[in-house]
Amino acid sequence: MYNVHPIAPKRLPELLKRMPKAELHIHIEGSLEPELIFKLSKKNNIPIPYENVEALRSAYAFNNLQSFLDIYYAGASVLITEDDFYEMAHAYFLKAAQDHVVHAELFFDPQTHTVRGVPMQAIIHGLSRACKEAEQTLGITTCLILCFLRHLSEEDALKTLEEAMPFKNYLVGVGLDSGEVGNPPEKFSKVFAKCKALGLKLVAHAGEEGPPSYIWSALDVLGVQRIDHGVQCIKDPELINRLRLERTPLTVCPLSNLKLKVFPSLADHNIAKLLAEGLCVTINSDDPAYFGGYIYENFLQTFEALGLGAKEAYAFAHNSFEASFMTTSEKEKRYHELKVCFESFVEHDA
Numbered sequence: 001m002y003n004v005h006p007i008a009p010k011r012l013p014e015l016l017k018r019m020p021k022a023e024l025h026i027h028i029e030g031s032l033e034p035e036l037i038f039k040l041s042k043k044n045n046i047p048i049p050y051e052n053v054e055a056l057r058s059a060y061a062f063n064n065l066q067s068f069l070d071i072y073y074a075g076a077s078v079l080i081t082e083d084d085f086y087e088m089a090h091a092y093f094l095k096a097a098q099d100h101v102v103h104a105e106l107f108f109d110p111q112t113h114t115v116r117g118v119p120m121q122a123i124i125h126g127l128s129r130a131c132k133e134a135e136q137t138l139g140i141t142t143c144l145i146l147c148f149l150r151h152l153s154e155e156d157a158l159k160t161l162e163e164a165m166p167f168k169n170y171l172v173g174v175g176l177d178s179g180e181v182g183n184p185p186e187k188f189s190k191v192f193a194k195c196k197a198l199g200l201k202l203v204a205h206a207g208e209e210g211p212p213s214y215i216w217s218a219l220d221v222l223g224v225q226r227i228d229h230g231v232q233c234i235k236d237p238e239l240i241n242r243l244r245l246e247r248t249p250l251t252v253c254p255l256s257n258l259k260l261k262v263f264p265s266l267a268d269h270n271i272a273k274l275l276a277e278g279l280c281v282t283i284n285s286d287d288p289a290y291f292g293g294y295i296y297e298n299f300l301q302t303f304e305a306l307g308l309g310a311k312e313a314y315a316f317a318h319n320s321f322e323a324s325f326m327t328t329s330e331k332e333k334r335y336h337e338l339k340v341c342f343e344s345f346v347e348h349d350a
């Protein structure tokens, strides 16, 4: 393992910004800023029940996951055409590039759109056009992960998978999101088995608000390679052991957990404990337009609240590449770039 040199606290924000990183937990619909919601609402003639951008933004005060999801799905209702999906993802990639994200794995929720009559093709073609452009113009490698909405039935998920089949080559994998409690992973065992047989990678939200048993069943029943959130594993020492031994990544989203009241403050967040326990934890933004910041802001606020330094910064960035669905050689290239970046912060005696 690379020997990380400590750096002066005043240089930490610059390091957190400049170090190359992967974003593995971003719902692209959660990057829809109020300004773009209003623009698309006018263009597509879809009314939204807020006077203006400020009124919409001030409605972003949540008590829990469900209170957020209600507004999030309302916001996503302005997306109609292929260009709308392109524009949303393009705006995200510009922000991600500023935060030195060099690899991004985007979640999208097709059922939110197909139920309103938006064709699967418009969604996937729009997003993948923005992905291709980000690779060519920003040097960000990308992939798409189709998420099934767990508050809907497994039949609906199976139908969605059928609709996505003509576009299978655009997808690296599938995930599971939306309201967790009462919708355990095992509700989706058939559709995940199908996806596995198709060679798709598997991830699932588990242990965000739900119990550790949901993390066990995501691993054992669905066979996922990564757990999204997973912070409730702290309640189960046997589960922590397993996650450590199998190096199952957790894609943690600190500002999301703060805004959805999973933790009362960032100083109470358990991410530093999970890292110290030897787990492959990463820092991500979840729904940055709703939770007050993109990935750098998640790093900065978490590091300030928990008093973390260069060693932890390196570990989180390294974990983000390790946990990604990049090839081994792509990972090696990113590990090298990470070391070069950290070397550039070492202060040599004159």
Ligand code: ADE
Pocket: 027, 030, 065, 072, 177, 178, 179, 205, 208, 256, 286, 287
């Ligand atoms: N969809 C968008 N953000 C989500 C989250 N934090 N948990 C579950 N589903 C989501």
Ligand code: ZN
Pocket: 025, 027, 177, 205, 228, 286
């Ligand atoms: Zn999420």
